[in-house]
Amino acid sequence: MKSFVYTRYELLRTLRNRRFFVLSLGFPLLLYFLIASPNRHVQDFAHTGISAPLYFMIGLAAFGTMSAMLSCGARIAAERAVGWNRQLRITPLSTRDYFRAKVLTAYMMALISLLALYLAGTTLGVSLGASEWLEMTGLILVGLVPFAALGITIGHLLTPDSIGPAMGGGIALLALIGGTWGPIATHGFVYDLVQLVPSYWLVQASHIAVGGHAWAAKGWAVMIAWTVVLSVLAGRAYRRDTGRV
Amino acid sequence: MSDIALRGLVKSFAGLDGPIRAVRGIDVSIAAGETVALIGPNGAGKSTTIDMLLGLLAPDAGTVSVFGSSPNEAVDRGAVGAMLQTGALIKDLSVRELVTMIASLYPAPLDVQETLELTGASAYADQRTNKLSGGQTQRVRSAVALVSDPELLVLDEPTSAMDVEGRHSFWMTMREFAARGKTILFATHYLEEADAYADRAVLMAHGRIVADGPTNEIKAMVGTRTIRATLPGVDTDALAALPGVSAAERRGESATLVCTDSDATIRALLRAHPDARDIEIAAAGLEQAFLELTGDGAADR
Numbered sequence: 001m002k003s004f005v006y007t008r009y010e011l012l013r014t015l016r017n018r019r020f021f022v023l024s025l026g027f028p029l030l031l032y033f034l035i036a037s038p039n040r041h042v043q044d045f046a047h048t049g050i051s052a053p054l055y056f057m058i059g060l061a062a063f064g065t066m067s068a069m070l071s072c073g074a075r076i077a078a079e080r081a082v083g084w085n086r087q088l089r090i091t092p093l094s095t096r097d098y099f100r101a102k103v104l105t106a107y108m109m110a111l112i113s114l115l116a117l118y119l120a121g122t123t124l125g126v127s128l129g130a131s132e133w134l135e136m137t138g139l140i141l142v143g144l145v146p147f148a149a150l151g152i153t154i155g156h157l158l159t160p161d162s163i164g165p166a167m168g169g170g171i172a173l174l175a176l177i178g179g180t181w182g183p184i185a186t187h188g189f190v191y192d193l194v195q196l197v198p199s200y201w202l203v204q205a206s207h208i209a210v211g212g213h214a215w216a217a218k219g220w221a222v223m224i225a226w227t228v229v230l231s232v233l234a235g236r237a238y239r240r241d242t243g244r245v
Numbered sequence: 246m247s248d249i250a251l252r253g254l255v256k257s258f259a260g261l262d263g264p265i266r267a268v269r270g271i272d273v274s275i276a277a278g279e280t281v282a283l284i285g286p287n288g289a290g291k292s293t294t295i296d297m298l299l300g301l302l303a304p305d306a307g308t309v310s311v312f313g314s315s316p317n318e319a320v321d322r323g324a325v326g327a328m329l330q331t332g333a334l335i336k337d338l339s340v341r342e343l344v345t346m347i348a349s350l351y352p353a354p355l356d357v358q359e360t361l362e363l364t365g366a367s368a369y370a371d372q373r374t375n376k377l378s379g380g381q382t383q384r385v386r387s388a389v390a391l392v393s394d395p396e397l398l399v400l401d402e403p404t405s406a407m408d409v410e411g412r413h414s415f416w417m418t419m420r421e422f423a424a425r426g427k428t429i430l431f432a433t434h435y436l437e438e439a440d441a442y443a444d445r446a447v448l449m450a451h452g453r454i455v456a457d458g459p460t461n462e463i464k465a466m467v468g469t470r471t472i473r474a475t476l477p478g479v480d481t482d483a484l485a486a487l488p489g490v491s492a493a494e495r496r497g498e499s500a501t502l503v504c505t506d507s508d509a510t511i512r513a514l515l516r517a518h519p520d521a522r523d524i525e526i527a528a529a530g531l532e533q534a535f536l537e538l539t540g541d542g543a544a545d546r
Contacts, residue, residue: 005345005346005349006346006349006350009338009342009343009345009346012337012338012342013335013336013337013338014337016337016338017336017337079335082332082333082334082335083329083331083332083333084332084333084334084335086301086329086332087327087329087332087389089299089300089301089320090299090300090301090320090325090326090327090329091320091323091347091350091351091393092320092321092322092323092350092351092352093350094321242301242302
Protein backbone atom coordinates (compact mmCIF):
# COMPACT_ATOMS: atom_id res chain seq x y z
CA MET A 1 0.00 0.00 0.00
CA LYS A 2 2.89 2.29 0.83
CA SER A 3 4.34 2.32 -2.63
CA PHE A 4 0.94 3.36 -3.90
CA VAL A 5 1.46 6.77 -2.30
CA TYR A 6 4.55 7.18 -4.41
CA THR A 7 2.73 6.16 -7.60
CA ARG A 8 -0.19 8.44 -6.77
CA TYR A 9 2.06 11.50 -6.55
CA GLU A 10 3.78 10.53 -9.79
CA LEU A 11 0.39 10.46 -11.53
CA LEU A 12 -0.66 13.72 -9.93
CA ARG A 13 2.56 15.39 -11.01
CA THR A 14 2.00 14.37 -14.61
CA LEU A 15 -1.57 15.64 -14.66
CA ARG A 16 -0.46 18.97 -13.21
CA ASN A 17 2.08 19.58 -15.94
CA ARG A 18 -0.38 21.37 -18.22
CA ARG A 19 1.91 22.22 -21.10
CA PHE A 20 3.06 18.63 -21.36
CA PHE A 21 -0.50 17.42 -21.04
CA VAL A 22 -2.03 19.71 -23.65
CA LEU A 23 0.77 19.23 -26.17
CA SER A 24 0.87 15.46 -25.94
CA LEU A 25 -2.91 15.22 -26.32
CA GLY A 26 -3.30 18.05 -28.79
CA PHE A 27 -0.92 17.01 -31.54
CA PRO A 28 -2.42 13.62 -32.41
CA LEU A 29 -5.91 15.19 -32.38
CA LEU A 30 -4.89 18.05 -34.64
CA LEU A 31 -3.17 15.68 -37.07
CA TYR A 32 -6.18 13.40 -37.04
CA PHE A 33 -8.62 16.11 -38.03
CA LEU A 34 -6.23 17.45 -40.65
CA ILE A 35 -5.86 14.14 -42.44
CA ALA A 36 -9.13 12.34 -41.71
CA SER A 37 -11.71 15.10 -42.26
CA PRO A 38 -10.97 15.55 -45.98
CA ASN A 39 -11.20 11.74 -46.41
CA ARG A 40 -14.14 11.13 -44.15
CA HIS A 41 -16.25 9.49 -46.88
CA VAL A 42 -13.54 7.07 -48.08
CA GLN A 43 -14.89 3.63 -47.14
CA ASP A 44 -12.01 1.42 -48.30
CA PHE A 45 -8.83 3.31 -47.47
CA ALA A 46 -5.80 2.16 -49.52
CA HIS A 47 -7.38 -1.29 -50.08
CA THR A 48 -7.29 -2.06 -46.36
CA GLY A 49 -11.00 -2.71 -46.29
CA ILE A 50 -11.59 -0.13 -43.55
CA SER A 51 -12.77 3.44 -43.69
CA ALA A 52 -10.35 6.35 -43.67
CA PRO A 53 -11.66 7.82 -40.40
CA LEU A 54 -11.17 4.46 -38.65
CA TYR A 55 -7.79 3.81 -40.25
CA PHE A 56 -6.43 7.22 -39.26
CA MET A 57 -8.04 7.03 -35.84
CA ILE A 58 -5.98 3.94 -35.06
CA GLY A 59 -2.98 5.24 -36.97
CA LEU A 60 -2.90 8.37 -34.85
CA ALA A 61 -3.82 6.45 -31.72
CA ALA A 62 -0.62 4.48 -32.35
CA PHE A 63 1.25 7.76 -32.84
CA GLY A 64 -0.28 9.43 -29.77
CA THR A 65 0.08 6.47 -27.42
CA MET A 66 3.64 5.82 -28.57
CA SER A 67 4.46 9.46 -27.85
CA ALA A 68 2.83 9.16 -24.43
CA MET A 69 4.87 6.09 -23.56
CA LEU A 70 8.14 7.54 -24.81
CA SER A 71 7.62 10.92 -23.19
CA CYS A 72 7.91 9.01 -19.93
CA GLY A 73 11.56 8.76 -20.99
CA ALA A 74 11.81 12.51 -21.45
CA ARG A 75 10.52 12.99 -17.92
CA ILE A 76 13.04 10.50 -16.57
CA ALA A 77 15.85 12.28 -18.39
CA ALA A 78 14.75 15.60 -16.89
CA GLU A 79 14.66 14.09 -13.40
CA ARG A 80 18.12 12.65 -13.86
CA ALA A 81 19.45 15.99 -15.04
CA VAL A 82 18.44 17.68 -11.78
CA GLY A 83 19.87 14.83 -9.71
CA TRP A 84 16.52 13.49 -8.52
CA ASN A 85 17.29 10.01 -9.72
CA ARG A 86 20.31 9.84 -7.42
CA GLN A 87 18.19 11.07 -4.55
CA LEU A 88 15.72 8.23 -5.21
CA ARG A 89 18.58 5.72 -5.24
CA ILE A 90 19.30 6.48 -1.63
CA THR A 91 15.74 5.63 -0.61
CA PRO A 92 14.41 2.08 -0.20
CA LEU A 93 12.30 2.50 -3.37
CA SER A 94 12.74 -0.78 -5.24
CA THR A 95 13.44 -1.02 -8.95
CA ARG A 96 10.10 -2.76 -9.36
CA ASP A 97 8.13 -0.01 -7.63
CA TYR A 98 10.00 2.68 -9.53
CA PHE A 99 9.23 1.00 -12.86
CA ARG A 100 5.65 0.43 -11.87
CA ALA A 101 5.10 4.12 -11.13
CA LYS A 102 6.73 5.15 -14.40
CA VAL A 103 4.82 2.60 -16.49
CA LEU A 104 1.48 3.42 -14.87
CA THR A 105 2.03 7.12 -15.50
CA ALA A 106 2.87 6.43 -19.14
CA TYR A 107 -0.22 4.25 -19.51
CA MET A 108 -2.43 6.88 -17.95
CA MET A 109 -1.26 9.41 -20.54
CA ALA A 110 -1.64 6.86 -23.34
CA LEU A 111 -5.16 5.97 -22.27
CA ILE A 112 -6.25 9.61 -22.15
CA SER A 113 -4.77 10.16 -25.61
CA LEU A 114 -6.54 7.05 -26.89
CA LEU A 115 -9.95 8.08 -25.53
CA ALA A 116 -9.58 11.55 -27.01
CA LEU A 117 -8.93 10.01 -30.43
CA TYR A 118 -11.88 7.63 -30.09
CA LEU A 119 -14.06 10.61 -29.37
CA ALA A 120 -12.65 12.45 -32.39
CA GLY A 121 -13.22 9.32 -34.50
CA THR A 122 -16.89 9.11 -33.60
CA THR A 123 -17.39 12.72 -34.67
CA LEU A 124 -16.15 11.64 -38.12
CA GLY A 125 -18.52 8.70 -38.25
CA VAL A 126 -16.48 5.85 -36.77
CA SER A 127 -18.96 3.43 -35.28
CA LEU A 128 -18.04 0.10 -33.69
CA GLY A 129 -19.69 -2.44 -31.43
CA ALA A 130 -18.82 -2.41 -27.73
CA SER A 131 -16.79 -5.62 -27.94
CA GLU A 132 -14.80 -4.25 -30.88
CA TRP A 133 -13.94 -1.05 -29.00
CA LEU A 134 -12.85 -3.09 -26.01
CA GLU A 135 -10.85 -5.68 -27.92
CA MET A 136 -9.13 -3.00 -29.96
CA THR A 137 -8.29 -1.02 -26.83
CA GLY A 138 -6.99 -4.14 -25.12
CA LEU A 139 -4.76 -4.96 -28.04
CA ILE A 140 -3.36 -1.43 -28.21
CA LEU A 141 -2.61 -1.44 -24.49
CA VAL A 142 -0.78 -4.75 -24.82
CA GLY A 143 1.04 -3.41 -27.87
CA LEU A 144 2.37 -0.51 -25.82
CA VAL A 145 4.35 -2.70 -23.41
CA PRO A 146 7.57 -2.64 -25.47
CA PHE A 147 7.23 1.14 -25.81
CA ALA A 148 7.03 1.50 -22.05
CA ALA A 149 10.33 -0.35 -21.76
CA LEU A 150 11.80 1.71 -24.60
CA GLY A 151 10.78 4.95 -22.84
CA ILE A 152 12.54 3.92 -19.63
CA THR A 153 15.62 2.80 -21.54
CA ILE A 154 16.11 6.05 -23.45
CA GLY A 155 15.26 8.07 -20.34
CA HIS A 156 18.22 6.52 -18.53
CA LEU A 157 20.59 6.65 -21.50
CA LEU A 158 20.01 10.07 -23.03
CA THR A 159 20.29 13.62 -21.71
CA PRO A 160 17.37 16.06 -21.80
CA ASP A 161 18.85 17.99 -24.73
CA SER A 162 19.38 14.90 -26.87
CA ILE A 163 16.11 13.18 -26.02
CA GLY A 164 13.99 15.78 -27.84
CA PRO A 165 15.41 15.14 -31.31
CA ALA A 166 15.75 11.39 -30.61
CA MET A 167 12.07 11.15 -29.69
CA GLY A 168 10.78 13.44 -32.40
CA GLY A 169 12.65 11.55 -35.10
CA GLY A 170 12.08 8.14 -33.58
CA ILE A 171 8.33 8.55 -33.21
CA ALA A 172 7.96 9.98 -36.72
CA LEU A 173 9.88 7.02 -38.13
CA LEU A 174 8.05 4.40 -36.09
CA ALA A 175 4.70 5.94 -37.03
CA LEU A 176 5.57 6.05 -40.72
CA ILE A 177 6.81 2.44 -40.76
CA GLY A 178 3.88 1.31 -38.67
CA GLY A 179 1.48 2.76 -41.19
CA THR A 180 0.02 5.72 -39.32
CA TRP A 181 -0.22 7.63 -42.61
CA GLY A 182 -1.16 4.60 -44.69
CA PRO A 183 0.33 1.15 -45.28
CA ILE A 184 3.86 1.55 -46.68
CA ALA A 185 3.99 -1.96 -48.18
CA THR A 186 1.65 -4.91 -48.49
CA HIS A 187 4.00 -7.58 -49.81
CA GLY A 188 7.65 -8.27 -50.56
CA PHE A 189 10.86 -7.61 -48.65
CA VAL A 190 9.89 -4.20 -47.24
CA TYR A 191 6.66 -5.69 -45.92
CA ASP A 192 8.63 -8.46 -44.19
CA LEU A 193 10.84 -5.85 -42.52
CA VAL A 194 7.93 -3.65 -41.54
CA GLN A 195 6.33 -6.58 -39.76
CA LEU A 196 9.31 -6.77 -37.40
CA VAL A 197 8.60 -3.28 -36.05
CA PRO A 198 6.27 -3.10 -33.03
CA SER A 199 4.48 0.04 -34.24
CA TYR A 200 3.20 -1.93 -37.25
CA TRP A 201 1.26 -4.21 -34.94
CA LEU A 202 -0.02 -1.27 -32.97
CA VAL A 203 -1.64 0.10 -36.14
CA GLN A 204 -2.86 -3.38 -37.07
CA ALA A 205 -5.01 -3.38 -33.96
CA SER A 206 -7.57 -1.54 -36.11
CA HIS A 207 -8.23 -4.73 -38.09
CA ILE A 208 -10.27 -5.93 -35.15
CA ALA A 209 -12.93 -3.60 -36.46
CA VAL A 210 -13.33 -5.59 -39.68
CA GLY A 211 -13.85 -8.81 -37.80
CA GLY A 212 -10.43 -10.36 -38.34
CA HIS A 213 -7.83 -11.45 -35.86
CA ALA A 214 -5.74 -8.34 -35.67
CA TRP A 215 -2.55 -10.08 -34.63
CA ALA A 216 -1.40 -13.30 -36.17
CA ALA A 217 1.05 -15.46 -34.24
CA LYS A 218 3.78 -13.43 -35.88
CA GLY A 219 2.42 -10.26 -34.30
CA TRP A 220 2.50 -11.76 -30.83
CA ALA A 221 5.99 -13.15 -31.40
CA VAL A 222 7.33 -9.77 -32.53
CA MET A 223 5.74 -7.97 -29.58
CA ILE A 224 7.00 -10.50 -27.04
CA ALA A 225 10.52 -10.43 -28.49
CA TRP A 226 10.68 -6.61 -28.35
CA THR A 227 9.25 -6.60 -24.83
CA VAL A 228 11.86 -9.04 -23.57
CA VAL A 229 14.79 -7.29 -25.24
CA LEU A 230 13.73 -3.78 -24.23
CA SER A 231 12.89 -4.78 -20.66
CA VAL A 232 16.36 -6.24 -20.22
CA LEU A 233 17.86 -3.04 -21.65
CA ALA A 234 15.67 -0.87 -19.42
CA GLY A 235 16.72 -2.81 -16.32
CA ARG A 236 20.35 -2.56 -17.27
CA ALA A 237 20.16 1.14 -18.12
CA TYR A 238 18.49 1.85 -14.77
CA ARG A 239 20.98 -0.13 -12.71
CA ARG A 240 24.01 1.41 -14.40
CA ASP A 241 22.67 4.90 -14.08
CA THR A 242 23.87 5.92 -10.62
CA GLY A 243 26.51 8.46 -11.60
CA ARG A 244 26.29 12.21 -11.65
CA VAL A 245 24.82 13.45 -14.93
CA MET B 246 34.76 0.22 17.44
CA SER B 247 33.47 1.51 14.19
CA ASP B 248 29.87 1.46 13.08
CA ILE B 249 30.72 2.90 9.72
CA ALA B 250 33.94 1.75 8.14
CA LEU B 251 35.62 2.67 4.89
CA ARG B 252 38.59 0.39 4.27
CA GLY B 253 41.22 0.87 1.59
CA LEU B 254 38.85 2.68 -0.79
CA VAL B 255 40.17 3.39 -4.26
CA LYS B 256 38.30 4.95 -7.16
CA SER B 257 39.52 6.20 -10.55
CA PHE B 258 37.66 7.74 -13.44
CA ALA B 259 38.61 7.83 -17.08
CA GLY B 260 39.94 11.27 -17.96
CA LEU B 261 41.31 12.92 -21.07
CA ASP B 262 44.94 12.44 -20.01
CA GLY B 263 44.60 8.95 -18.58
CA PRO B 264 42.79 7.94 -15.42
CA ILE B 265 41.89 10.49 -12.76
CA ARG B 266 42.64 8.94 -9.43
CA ALA B 267 39.86 10.55 -7.41
CA VAL B 268 40.28 8.46 -4.26
CA ARG B 269 43.62 6.79 -3.62
CA GLY B 270 43.21 4.43 -0.71
CA ILE B 271 41.45 5.85 2.32
CA ASP B 272 40.44 4.42 5.68
CA VAL B 273 37.84 6.11 7.87
CA SER B 274 36.01 4.76 10.90
CA ILE B 275 33.02 6.50 12.40
CA ALA B 276 31.27 5.53 15.63
CA ALA B 277 27.51 5.80 15.98
CA GLY B 278 26.48 9.20 17.30
CA GLU B 279 29.55 11.04 16.02
CA THR B 280 29.35 14.14 13.87
CA VAL B 281 32.25 14.08 11.45
CA ALA B 282 33.30 16.73 8.93
CA LEU B 283 35.01 15.72 5.73
CA ILE B 284 37.02 18.76 4.71
CA GLY B 285 39.01 19.40 1.61
CA PRO B 286 39.35 21.67 -1.39
CA ASN B 287 37.42 21.05 -4.59
CA GLY B 288 38.68 17.92 -6.29
CA ALA B 289 39.93 16.35 -3.07
CA GLY B 290 37.71 13.31 -3.55
CA LYS B 291 35.02 14.14 -0.96
CA SER B 292 32.01 13.63 -3.21
CA THR B 293 33.45 10.44 -4.68
CA THR B 294 33.98 9.11 -1.16
CA ILE B 295 30.41 10.01 -0.25
CA ASP B 296 29.04 8.34 -3.38
CA MET B 297 30.83 5.15 -2.38
CA LEU B 298 29.56 5.41 1.19
CA LEU B 299 26.00 5.68 -0.15
CA GLY B 300 26.40 2.83 -2.64
CA LEU B 301 25.93 5.13 -5.63
CA LEU B 302 29.40 4.29 -6.84
CA ALA B 303 31.22 0.96 -6.60
CA PRO B 304 34.82 1.30 -5.39
CA ASP B 305 37.62 -0.07 -7.58
CA ALA B 306 39.09 -1.57 -4.42
CA GLY B 307 38.26 -1.59 -0.73
CA THR B 308 35.09 -2.08 1.27
CA VAL B 309 32.36 0.02 2.83
CA SER B 310 30.39 -1.16 5.82
CA VAL B 311 27.44 0.79 7.20
CA PHE B 312 26.16 -0.54 10.54
CA GLY B 313 27.39 -4.01 9.66
CA SER B 314 25.97 -4.25 6.15
CA SER B 315 26.69 -3.03 2.65
CA PRO B 316 25.66 0.52 1.72
CA ASN B 317 22.82 -0.76 -0.48
CA GLU B 318 21.42 -2.95 2.29
CA ALA B 319 21.60 -0.03 4.72
CA VAL B 320 19.77 2.17 2.21
CA ASP B 321 17.08 -0.47 1.62
CA ARG B 322 16.57 -0.73 5.36
CA GLY B 323 15.99 3.01 5.49
CA ALA B 324 18.99 3.60 7.76
CA VAL B 325 20.59 6.27 5.57
CA GLY B 326 19.47 9.74 4.58
CA ALA B 327 21.45 12.07 2.40
CA MET B 328 21.56 15.50 0.93
CA LEU B 329 23.69 15.26 -2.18
CA GLN B 330 25.86 18.08 -3.45
CA THR B 331 23.92 18.71 -6.62
CA GLY B 332 20.24 18.24 -6.95
CA ALA B 333 17.09 20.18 -7.49
CA LEU B 334 13.60 19.05 -6.61
CA ILE B 335 11.09 17.56 -9.00
CA LYS B 336 8.38 19.91 -10.20
CA ASP B 337 4.59 19.99 -9.98
CA LEU B 338 4.26 19.00 -6.34
CA SER B 339 3.93 21.12 -3.23
CA VAL B 340 6.68 20.93 -0.62
CA ARG B 341 4.40 18.94 1.69
CA GLU B 342 3.42 16.52 -1.07
CA LEU B 343 7.03 15.94 -2.04
CA VAL B 344 8.11 15.22 1.53
CA THR B 345 5.06 12.95 2.02
CA MET B 346 5.95 11.08 -1.15
CA ILE B 347 9.48 10.44 0.09
CA ALA B 348 8.30 9.57 3.62
CA SER B 349 6.03 6.88 2.15
CA LEU B 350 9.08 4.96 0.96
CA TYR B 351 10.46 4.40 4.46
CA PRO B 352 9.54 1.87 7.14
CA ALA B 353 9.47 4.32 10.06
CA PRO B 354 9.54 7.93 8.87
CA LEU B 355 9.18 11.03 10.98
CA ASP B 356 5.89 12.91 10.93
CA VAL B 357 5.87 15.09 7.80
CA GLN B 358 4.67 18.21 9.60
CA GLU B 359 7.28 17.71 12.32
CA THR B 360 10.00 17.40 9.69
CA LEU B 361 8.85 20.55 7.90
CA GLU B 362 8.94 22.46 11.18
CA LEU B 363 12.30 21.04 12.17
CA THR B 364 13.88 22.14 8.89
CA GLY B 365 12.09 25.50 8.79
CA ALA B 366 10.21 24.61 5.61
CA SER B 367 6.71 24.68 7.11
CA ALA B 368 6.17 28.33 6.14
CA TYR B 369 6.05 27.38 2.46
CA ALA B 370 4.79 23.81 2.80
CA ASP B 371 1.95 24.40 0.36
CA GLN B 372 4.01 26.10 -2.33
CA ARG B 373 5.03 24.31 -5.48
CA THR B 374 8.66 23.19 -5.41
CA ASN B 375 9.48 25.11 -8.59
CA LYS B 376 8.52 28.42 -6.95
CA LEU B 377 11.12 28.28 -4.16
CA SER B 378 14.27 30.36 -3.72
CA GLY B 379 17.68 28.70 -3.58
CA GLY B 380 17.82 28.77 0.21
CA GLN B 381 14.26 27.45 0.53
CA THR B 382 15.08 24.62 -1.86
CA GLN B 383 18.02 23.63 0.33
CA ARG B 384 15.75 23.46 3.36
CA VAL B 385 13.30 21.26 1.53
CA ARG B 386 16.17 19.06 0.43
CA SER B 387 17.22 18.73 4.04
CA ALA B 388 13.62 17.80 4.90
CA VAL B 389 13.77 15.11 2.21
CA ALA B 390 16.93 13.76 3.83
CA LEU B 391 15.62 13.92 7.40
CA VAL B 392 12.06 12.66 6.99
CA SER B 393 13.26 9.05 6.90
CA ASP B 394 14.61 9.51 10.44
CA PRO B 395 17.92 7.93 9.34
CA GLU B 396 20.58 6.52 11.66
CA LEU B 397 23.23 7.96 9.36
CA LEU B 398 22.79 11.34 7.75
CA VAL B 399 25.19 12.28 4.96
CA LEU B 400 25.42 15.89 3.78
CA ASP B 401 27.56 16.82 0.81
CA GLU B 402 28.35 20.56 1.01
CA PRO B 403 24.82 21.27 2.23
CA THR B 404 25.18 24.99 2.85
CA SER B 405 26.81 26.06 -0.40
CA ALA B 406 23.62 27.76 -1.68
CA MET B 407 22.65 29.33 1.66
CA ASP B 408 23.17 32.81 3.06
CA VAL B 409 24.77 33.35 6.47
CA GLU B 410 21.51 33.25 8.38
CA GLY B 411 20.32 30.20 6.46
CA ARG B 412 23.56 28.44 7.28
CA HIS B 413 23.21 29.12 10.95
CA SER B 414 19.65 27.84 11.23
CA PHE B 415 20.50 24.84 9.06
CA TRP B 416 23.27 23.82 11.43
CA MET B 417 21.04 24.38 14.45
CA THR B 418 18.62 21.87 12.92
CA MET B 419 21.41 19.38 12.34
CA ARG B 420 22.66 19.82 15.86
CA GLU B 421 19.19 19.06 17.15
CA PHE B 422 19.08 15.97 14.95
CA ALA B 423 22.52 14.83 16.13
CA ALA B 424 21.32 15.18 19.73
CA ARG B 425 18.92 12.29 19.06
CA GLY B 426 21.95 10.01 18.87
CA LYS B 427 22.25 10.12 15.11
CA THR B 428 25.47 9.86 13.15
CA ILE B 429 26.23 12.70 10.75
CA LEU B 430 28.92 12.94 8.12
CA PHE B 431 29.18 16.19 6.21
CA ALA B 432 31.50 17.40 3.51
CA THR B 433 32.49 21.04 3.47
CA HIS B 434 35.26 23.31 2.40
CA TYR B 435 34.61 25.73 5.23
CA LEU B 436 36.94 25.05 8.09
CA GLU B 437 34.70 27.18 10.32
CA GLU B 438 31.75 24.85 9.75
CA ALA B 439 33.78 21.85 10.70
CA ASP B 440 35.08 23.63 13.76
CA ALA B 441 31.66 24.78 14.91
CA TYR B 442 29.54 21.72 14.23
CA ALA B 443 31.66 18.59 14.06
CA ASP B 444 33.27 16.53 16.82
CA ARG B 445 35.92 15.39 14.45
CA ALA B 446 37.37 16.42 11.13
CA VAL B 447 38.83 14.27 8.39
CA LEU B 448 40.94 16.19 5.91
CA MET B 449 41.20 15.03 2.36
CA ALA B 450 43.48 16.25 -0.39
CA HIS B 451 44.30 14.64 -3.72
CA GLY B 452 42.27 11.57 -2.89
CA ARG B 453 44.03 10.84 0.37
CA ILE B 454 43.38 11.52 4.01
CA VAL B 455 45.98 13.93 5.27
CA ALA B 456 44.71 14.40 8.80
CA ASP B 457 42.03 12.96 11.04
CA GLY B 458 41.32 14.17 14.54
CA PRO B 459 39.34 16.43 16.87
CA THR B 460 38.38 19.65 15.08
CA ASN B 461 40.38 21.98 17.34
CA GLU B 462 43.58 20.09 16.60
CA ILE B 463 42.88 20.16 12.90
CA LYS B 464 42.13 23.82 13.02
CA ALA B 465 45.45 24.59 14.68
CA MET B 466 47.18 22.45 12.13
CA VAL B 467 45.81 24.29 9.11
CA GLY B 468 45.19 27.64 10.73
CA THR B 469 48.07 29.23 8.86
CA ARG B 470 48.38 32.69 7.36
CA THR B 471 50.39 33.94 4.45
CA ILE B 472 52.37 37.16 4.26
CA ARG B 473 53.04 38.56 0.85
CA ALA B 474 55.43 41.47 0.28
CA THR B 475 57.60 43.10 -2.35
CA LEU B 476 61.14 42.48 -1.16
CA PRO B 477 63.81 43.15 -3.77
CA GLY B 478 67.07 41.35 -3.35
CA VAL B 479 66.33 39.24 -0.31
CA ASP B 480 67.40 35.65 -0.31
CA THR B 481 64.59 33.05 0.00
CA ASP B 482 66.56 31.11 2.60
CA ALA B 483 66.86 34.21 4.75
CA LEU B 484 63.08 34.62 4.61
CA ALA B 485 62.49 30.98 5.46
CA ALA B 486 64.69 31.42 8.51
CA LEU B 487 62.44 34.13 10.01
CA PRO B 488 60.50 33.08 13.11
CA GLY B 489 57.08 31.54 12.49
CA VAL B 490 57.71 30.80 8.82
CA SER B 491 57.06 27.29 7.57
CA ALA B 492 57.73 27.93 3.89
CA ALA B 493 58.99 30.78 1.74
CA GLU B 494 58.73 31.27 -1.96
CA ARG B 495 59.45 34.13 -4.33
CA ARG B 496 58.38 35.21 -7.78
CA GLY B 497 60.42 38.08 -9.12
CA GLU B 498 60.48 40.74 -6.41
CA SER B 499 57.42 39.37 -4.63
CA ALA B 500 57.87 36.94 -1.76
CA THR B 501 55.23 34.74 -0.14
CA LEU B 502 55.70 33.39 3.38
CA VAL B 503 53.51 30.67 4.80
CA CYS B 504 53.37 31.28 8.54
CA THR B 505 52.36 29.34 11.59
CA ASP B 506 52.72 32.48 13.70
CA SER B 507 52.24 35.46 11.42
CA ASP B 508 52.45 37.97 14.28
CA ALA B 509 55.99 36.91 15.11
CA THR B 510 56.93 36.77 11.46
CA ILE B 511 55.73 40.25 10.56
CA ARG B 512 57.61 41.82 13.47
CA ALA B 513 60.81 40.04 12.53
CA LEU B 514 60.32 40.77 8.85
CA LEU B 515 60.00 44.52 9.38
CA ARG B 516 62.99 44.60 11.70
CA ALA B 517 65.23 42.68 9.30
CA HIS B 518 63.89 44.18 6.05
CA PRO B 519 62.46 47.66 6.70
CA ASP B 520 62.24 48.28 2.93
CA ALA B 521 59.49 45.65 2.51
CA ARG B 522 56.52 47.14 0.58
CA ASP B 523 52.96 46.17 -0.42
CA ILE B 524 52.55 43.91 2.59
CA GLU B 525 49.46 41.70 2.68
CA ILE B 526 48.56 39.29 5.42
CA ALA B 527 45.84 36.77 4.62
CA ALA B 528 44.38 33.72 6.25
CA ALA B 529 45.55 30.84 4.14
CA GLY B 530 42.73 29.26 2.22
CA LEU B 531 42.15 25.62 2.87
CA GLU B 532 43.71 24.94 -0.48
CA GLN B 533 46.92 26.55 0.72
CA ALA B 534 46.79 24.74 4.03
CA PHE B 535 46.33 21.43 2.29
CA LEU B 536 49.26 21.97 -0.02
CA GLU B 537 51.20 22.61 3.13
CA LEU B 538 50.07 19.35 4.71
CA THR B 539 50.49 17.25 1.63
CA GLY B 540 53.75 18.70 0.36
CA ASP B 541 53.52 19.75 -3.26
CA GLY B 542 50.25 18.19 -4.34
CA ALA B 543 50.96 18.55 -8.03
CA ALA B 544 53.93 16.21 -7.81
CA ASP B 545 51.93 13.04 -7.22
CA ARG B 546 49.23 13.63 -9.82
